[in-house]
Amino acid sequence: MTSLASNRSAAGPADAPFVRIEGVTKRFGDFVAVNNISLDIHRSELFCLLGGSGSGKSTLLRMLAGFEHPTEGRILIDGQDMTGVPPYERPVNMMFQSYALFPHMTVADNVGYGLRRAGVARREVKRRVAEMLNLVKMGDFAHRKPDQLSGGQRQRVALARSLVRQPKLLLLDEPLGALDKKLREETQFELMKIQTQLGTTFIVVTHDQDEAMTLASRMGVMNEGQLVQVGEPRNLYEFPSSRFVAQFIGAVNMFEGVLVDDEPDHVRIRSEEAGCTFFVNHGISSAPGQTVHVAVRPEKIRLSREIPPGADNVVKGVVDEIAYLGNLSVFQVRLGTGKLIRVTLPNLDRHEGTTFEPSDTVHCSWGPSSGVVLAS
Amino acid sequence: MRRQGLFVILMTFAGLVFLYAPIVTMMVLSFNSSRLVTVWGGFSLHWYRELLNNEALLDGAWLSIEIAALSATAAVVLGTLAGFVLSRFGAFRGKVAMAGMVSAPLVMPEVITGLSLLLLFVAMEELIGWPAGRGITTLVLSHATFCMAYVAIVVQSRLAQMDGVLEEAALDLGARPWRAFLDVTLPMLAPALISGWLLAFTLSFDDLVISSFVSGPGSSTLPMLIFSKVRLGVSPDVNALATIMITIVAACVFLYAWRASTRLGRRKSGAAGTQPSGA
Numbered sequence: 095m096t097s098l099a100s101n102r103s104a105a106g107p108a109d110a111p112f113v114r115i116e117g118v119t120k121r122f123g124d125f126v127a128v129n130n131i132s133l134d135i136h137r138s139e140l141f142c143l144l145g146g147s148g149s150g151k152s153t154l155l156r157m158l159a160g161f162e163h164p165t166e167g168r169i170l171i172d173g174q175d176m177t178g179v180p181p182y183e184r185p186v187n188m189m190f191q192s193y194a195l196f197p198h199m200t201v202a203d204n205v206g207y208g209l210r211r212a213g214v215a216r217r218e219v220k221r222r223v224a225e226m227l228n229l230v231k232m233g234d235f236a237h238r239k240p241d242q243l244s245g246g247q248r249q250r251v252a253l254a255r256s257l258v259r260q261p262k263l264l265l266l267d268e269p270l271g272a273l274d275k276k277l278r279e280e281t282q283f284e285l286m287k288i289q290t291q292l293g294t295t296f297i298v299v300t301h302d303q304d305e306a307m308t309l310a311s312r313m314g315v316m317n318e319g320q321l322v323q324v325g326e327p328r329n330l331y332e333f334p335s336s337r338f339v340a341q342f343i344g345a346v347n348m349f350e351g352v353l354v355d356d357e358p359d360h361v362r363i364r365s366e367e368a369g370c371t372f373f374v375n376h377g378i379s380s381a382p383g384q385t386v387h388v389a390v391r392p393e394k395i396r397l398s399r400e401i402p403p404g405a406d407n408v409v410k411g412v413v414d415e416i417a418y419l420g421n422l423s424v425f426q427v428r429l430g431t432g433k434l435i436r437v438t439l440p441n442l443d444r445h446e447g448t449t450f451e452p453s454d455t456v457h458c459s460w461g462p463s464s465g466v467v468l469a470s
Numbered sequence: 471m472r473r474q475g476l477f478v479i480l481m482t483f484a485g486l487v488f489l490y491a492p493i494v495t496m497m498v499l500s501f502n503s504s505r506l507v508t509v510w511g512g513f514s515l516h517w518y519r520e521l522l523n524n525e526a527l528l529d530g531a532w533l534s535i536e537i538a539a540l541s542a543t544a545a546v547v548l549g550t551l552a553g554f555v556l557s558r559f560g561a562f563r564g565k566v567a568m569a570g571m572v573s574a575p576l577v578m579p580e581v582i583t584g585l586s587l588l589l590l591f592v593a594m595e596e597l598i599g600w601p602a603g604r605g606i607t608t609l610v611l612s613h614a615t616f617c618m619a620y621v622a623i624v625v626q627s628r629l630a631q632m633d634g635v636l637e638e639a640a641l642d643l644g645a646r647p648w649r650a651f652l653d654v655t656l657p658m659l660a661p662a663l664i665s666g667w668l669l670a671f672t673l674s675f676d677d678l679v680i681s682s683f684v685s686g687p688g689s690s691t692l693p694m695l696i697f698s699k700v701r702l703g704v705s706p707d708v709n710a711l712a713t714i715m716i717t718i719v720a721a722c723v724f725l726y727a728w729r730a731s732t733r734l735g736r737r738k739s740g741a742a743g744t745q746p747s748g749a
Contacts, residue, residue, distance in 0.1 A: 182642070182645055188639075190639060211645045
């Protein structure tokens with residue numbers, strides 16, 4: 095454990111980028127899988143690439159590993175140009191989505207494989223394999239074959255195998271995709287713990303936004319081969335730059351409207367779709383008269399029976415349906431214009447006096463900082 | 471339901487009779503004391519003793535085994551390389567042509583394969599002096615040629631089932647491509663290689679047509695000897711030889727199936743044993 099701990103880098107995300115992706119494009123025939131992506135990732139970051147299937151996130155990961163080669167652009171890892179460097183010579187290891195454990199080898203042999211290929215002495219291999227297996231709590235399973243392990247155990251072995259060479263960069267392709275929900279949540283935190291402990295730079299590819307939000311120190315959202323937005327999970331959630339990101343990460347109510355008032359400290363948007371005027375005290379400045387979208391997250395909307403003060407950011411509706419999820423309740427509210435919106439309220443008390451019932455008339459309101467104006 | 475059950479049983483029985491009656495007949499007749507193959511004259515081991523004295527037949531059997539082993543080994547090496555290239559090298563120029571040419575011997579009439587090989591060997595002998603005359607060398611070369619196609623098919627289908635990601639994992643862990651092939655692909659391929667080798671061995675062992683073209687004096691394989699004997703009238707020592715061969719083959723198949731089933735059982739119980747700790 096000591097040697098691993100000393101491996102930890104003290105450098106924060108402030109220094110020069112550790113992984114630099116420069117204008118990388120990958121075409122398969124006519125199909126553009128990755129379209130002109132530039133991205134810097136810093137040392138010891140846990141970076142998540144989030145995207146749907148076919149968004150190009152896995153192709154980008156495979157280019158980092160060296161299994162695919164960029165059609166255009168180049169990739170630098172730790173300052174070294176990776177163009178033409180085969181996978182077996184890169185300071186990078188990958189944890190595969192299917193784990194790709196060698197079925198004819200024991201757990202210990204699987205984990206030790208990378209060290210044996212690097213010519214590490216037999217005793218040293220044994221020591222480091224044991225150390226790694228203890229780190230992932232699989233020490234008792236060293237002599238099992240992969241087909242004698244459960245899914246979660248295989249995942250741990252795969253992680254140990256990809257970490258044992260102490261790579262500068264670890265790539266994880268849907269690392270928790272094959273686990274059930276409960277195990278997933280446990281493993282997420284364990285993965286973060288191991289990452290902090292070793293200080294290795296992690297790049298995780300996932301289609302699961304919850305996973306990305308939990309794991310990532312920074313994340314990038316991909317769509318149709320392009321990197322749509324990069325930032326901290328919190329920023330992406332609160333300040334999405336486009337409708338795609340707003341809708342991809344979390345649930346959102348989207349309203350179309352026209353910009354009627356553009357002041358330095360606020361904007362007003364008249365929305366026929368919602369039947370009200372939005373007052374937003376932050377965000378973009380655009381020309382009045384322009385059609386924009388306003389996004390409001392379901393948990394940022396309040397429900398009340400009385401009309402709240404103020405003329406903006408209030409709209410009347412009728413409760414259509416309620417879904418009780420235990421920790422919170424999801425309300426579908428039909429506005430006067432016919433549009434359905436989604437509101438989530440935490441269930442603070444077991445029995446609250448003002449609980450709403452279906453077909454109740456309610457007033458939905460939100461604060462001036464809750465809405466996000468999206469021009470694209 | 472009952473009637474259908476009876477029907478199924480009857481059909482199964484009829485099928486088994488259809489498949490195995492000739493073999494059983496031959497095995498029974500190998501213990502016949504009569505010189506006439508089709509007339510039962512009482513139980514006897516006479517023809518087994520006779521067989522031990524029939525050196526030509528035993529030499530032929532040994533020669534066939536030798537040729538089959540050599541050509542099966544060569545076919546496995548060549549067929550594996552061909553199958554690997556076809557299923558793992560992606561799209562390359564001439565891939566379709568190569569796939570067609572590798573599997574062409576499967577559909578080529580044996581007479582034509584045999585004749586063309588003979589012509590080739592004669593021409594080569596005139597041009598470069600090798601292979602000198604027809605014999606074991608030409609037999610092994612010819613058998614390897616057509617057996618290789620079968621091995622390539624077996625290997626290719628096994629590779630298609632196998633996840634290419636395992637090889638990528640080996641590369642990722644620092645193995646050069648050749649090393650990854652030895653460490654990961656080859657062990658995973660082992661069952662296909664064994665069955666490919668056995669298939670090639672069998673095909674070579676009972677080949678008659680191609681062998682007749684490319685064999686020379688003194689290199690008559692067992693099928694050739696049996697065939698020429700039959701033309702003069704079957705002698706019961708051939709039955710004895712066939713019975714011995716069938717017994718050996720059946721024993722091997724049984725042993726293999728038994729081992730496979732016990733191994734599978736052990737694996738299942740092993741996996742079940744991990745469940746409590748895995749949860």
